[in-house]
Amino acid sequence: MTGAVVRPLPDPHAFLARRARWSAPEILFWLSTLLPFWLFPDYLSLASQIAVWALFAISVDLILGYAGIVTLGHAVFFGIGAYTAGLLGKHGWGEPLSGLLIAATAAAAVGFLISFFVVRARHLALLMITIGIVFMAREAANALHWITGGSDGLQGIRIDPVLGRFEFDLWGTTAYGYALAVLFVAFVFCRRLVNSPFGLALQGIRENPTRMLAIGSPMRWRLQQVFTFSAGLAGLAGAVLAQTTETVSLESLGFQRSADVVIMLILGGTGRLYGGILGAVIFLVARDQLSDVNPRYWYFWIGMLLIGVVLFMRDGLLGGLSRLWDRVRGRGA
């Protein structure tokens, strides 16, 4: 600040535009999601379920990674979406796209109701409330076995071909195409959301709630909004799974699923949308491979991976990668 050199002021618009623009690695990534159709045609079923989990993980990232609400109960909405889509398919409404929308709406509606309980609590109380809700939901679904099929699972779901043309096949070609398309569309929405003023407000809440109050932000309302949206997305993921597998079980709204999705997200890295996708890929591929090596004890290695990531890569694998990338580029410059 000697005043000898007059530094030009940076251009804020260029900066923000750059942030929001689709970067080359992003476009490459999405193009590469089409590769399995040709490279791994035997793995399309797995790929379709990875896409479902990725969507689920992104829904959790919105509230955990962006808004800072820790939850171990998000499978409630996944399950509601799955059951809604499944029940529609069972009772003659086999058209998949409208089924998706109805399922997501149902999940979002329940999410809105539950948001009143969630946005007030913090720390252990928040964790326990979310855990409590997921167990209650499971008990309720079991008790309503004449609707849900109880522990035998929902049977007799029939889903029409997508757009009247693409039938769900054994290889999972349609399933993967369908799940990928839904994932991509939802991702585009989420990407716009996190780059919008609303997304900025969410990050503000995560970073510093006191400051948010001081700039006059209606925080609880914002949290309720994002929680509702996230619940809808989770419901969407559940609906895709129900439609592509034509089956729903009680476990789709269980605690295990809630915990698994958080683990995926942490493995991949929170607060970046892509973390959820990467985490889903790693978790499910690792599970597929490890359980082929040893179907009985593979959870041991998942546990170890989790401890390793939390211990050594605080912002997940994606965070670790991006730091590595920065370092490489920094050295290059």
Add this chain to the structure above:
Amino acid sequence: MLTTLAGVLFDGFAYGMLLFLMSVGLSVTLGLMNFTNLAHGSFAMLGGYVVVVLTERAGWPFLATLPAAFLITAAVSVVFERLLFSRFYRRSELDQVLVTIGLVFMATAAAAYLFGTVQQPVQVPSFLRGAWNVEGVSIGVYRTFLIAVAVVIAVVLVVGLETTRLGQQIRAAVDNQRMARGLGIDVDKAFALTFAVGSGLAGLGGGLAVEWVGLDPAFGLHFLVYVLIVVSMGGLGSIGGSFAAAVLIGVGDMACKYYVPELGAFLIYALMVLLLFLRPQGLFGRR
């Protein structure tokens, strides 16, 4: 009618005591050290396996295996505390949750590998079996034994934390680490000891639980939820709170099952959600 109620109350109280034994250690470590240890249930499982192995394979008498369950679990937990958990005292709650969940996965798989997936039976001595009949109310001997152990532990803990030098050091270390260090208190040691005692109690609880609820590799995860409910409802770090919440859950659970079985476990979860919504710090929590 009254004898039924008395029976339900007794069984519920005994069940509550079992929950208290398994959860009080977590309440202490969570409340005093601010460390969310989801592997607590796995330490209870370890205590269970100690009891089973020593009675069934080494032929020890049941009562002699209980102190062993406490000591071995405590010793193992200190190793984890020093090597792993202590790095997480300043990290976020989520990180703590995840690292300990990772440990639960590993412990479950390891138990399946070492002991198989089968239910482990344990034979308690004959003087702990059976029941007395008091005015038509059936009073289980083993349950009475459990209650006695739990009450003794509760008293020892309260007195220990309030009056002994170690207890004072621990509380000082927790209230203000820097000041405690300044006074020459070895804070690390105090934390390690607290953790050992807390986990040791889980081991003891696990050892005592085998006779009642059985033992398999899924034990750690299965009881984790109940343990967390007791701790969060009781209020962190409050021994009296854990005791009260454990009794509430135990009796409530038993009474629900007897009088409204169709609601299942739903009521317990609903009760917890409602309580934590209205009183996030729990019944006896300070924060």
Add this chain to the structure above:
Amino acid sequence: MLRRTLFGTALAATLAAAGAAQAQQTLKIGVILPYSGQFADLATQLDNGIKLYVQQNGDTVAGRKIEIVRKDVGGIAPDVAKRLAQELVVRDRVDVLAGFALTPNAMAAGDVSEQAKKFMVVMNAATSIITTKSPFMTRTSLTTPQLNDTLGKWVAKNGGKRAFTMASDYGPGHDGEQAFQKAFREAGGEIVGAVRIPVENPDFSAFVQRAKDSGADVVYVWVPGGAQPAALGKALAERGLANTGVKIVGQGELTSEEALKSMGDAGLGIITAFNYDYTHDSAKNRDFVTAYRRAYNRNPDLFSVGGYDGMHVIYEAVKKAAGRTDGQVLIDAVKGMAWESPRGPVSIDAETRDIINTVYIRRVERRNGELVNAEIDRVERVKDPVKAAMR
């Protein structure tokens, strides 16, 4: 539906072509079981049964070498089960789908069996309707109503008048409870009370107290295997129900080997209906138990037998089909098949493709210092009553 069928045919043709290319080489069996998680022990025992059969009968049948591909489904997870079944069919190109410990998983995989026209052998899952999911499916375990219907009739015939039922509050528990209640009523008994128990239930005192208070002379219990039978036994002992002359009856898991160990004398006198126990007295079973013990250092149970017989069915069907493996040929080969199992004579119902076996009524007794399930009666050639009633 038409489109689905056409598609299935086309698919099956493709797969059959692919399979034909492989013929004379290996016979691939895809086994889907919950190797990890809370049902892991069940999977272990079932898998042991599979391994023992292969060990005893060689790994080549009708000129084809057996290759088993194992997949862990991790618990109740029909979405995963279905995906694994798809992958086994399209990626691993298996000839037979097998395993299936849990009903929802078996049902989900049934879709794949139907679509791909794959022979499928359910080796444990016990809900009646499973076998209706695919015309290429058979079962070598049992059905829940098979046991409980038989038990209900037997109890009513042998002096039971007023029964109280308690059953785990989920699918299999409901099946067992309903079969028992129906049969018991039809045979002249009265149900004086019923209670459903939460599935994850560690303590039974309250329920046993209710049963005791109901004034029933028979208490019927349905709980899943694992930790619960032992816990129930302890509650029974503490409430002294047996001392009051009340009969405790239930399905065989209630008095499994492990359950009896931790129940101790509390288990004495419990009457159960089951299709297999390692103490069953036959030459075939003695050899089986000896071999099993030598290999795995523990006693076999119904899961082991389900796996063992399941492999028998696969071997025999492939032999009969002279090495051909398309679903229709194999399922046709299985219909009406009868053989001597460690559990006694069994056969496959030609119409329903479901198992027909003997139901043993056993009472817990102390023999040579050990608690065992002593056979006191038997009902032979029992078919699944639900599917019998459907027709």
Add this chain to the structure above:
Amino acid sequence: MTIALSTDGLAKSFGSLAVTRQVSINVPQGGRFALIGPNGAGKTTLINLMTGLLKPDGGRILLGGEDITAAPAAARVKRGLVRTFQINTLFLNLTPLEAVTLAVCERRGIAGHAWRTVGAHRDAVDEAFAILTSLRLGHDCLRLTRELAYGQQRLLEIALALATKPRVLLLDEPAAGVPRDESAELFSAIAALPSDVTVLFIEHDMNLVFRFASRIIVLVAGGVLTEGTPQEIGADPRVREVYLGNRGHLPATGSVGGGHAHG
């Protein structure tokens, strides 16, 4: 002269400790008031009460004549009552540009918009950038807040407050921890605020207080000891006694001397 902010018998206790005792003050519109007092006098508590972070046990708070005692914190900000924090309370992982833009968006009521990107709200971004530039943060506004120098972070505190277009601005030791030469600069920025903005600031540096305050309120042990112009306060022996002790002398207005009363 209209009263912008006033309290009437405001009281607050933590357990048996009364931290605010019957505080009644009136700050006219456009006033530049300083709030001084020894550590523990309850200055920050008073600001917390006025902004709604704490609930008073008794008394009323009026903003432009309207009772806001029961209004939630965010609603008070919407009405123009805004504060800064003694300890930096910032979004460490956002850039100053994003942070201030967020504050602008919240004020304009567009922070709930979720479809168009932040950059598409050009007016808001321009306004935020202008505020940052006016506080000489323009050059560094694209770095992460956590990477800024401490003095810059203090300025960002003020920038965030300004972005809400305050009518009444409560500054809690805005220059705390800032080197002397920079703190004068910082206060110059405050002095340059539009004259209709009312300012109440807590400050320990008596030079700054006497240079920038039009009136001074002295708070001791939770209650108002006295209030007056800098000259009156400087001449008040009670203030000298309780606040400055016998350690030094009060400076004449705007002259040197004094300094931090407490370290």
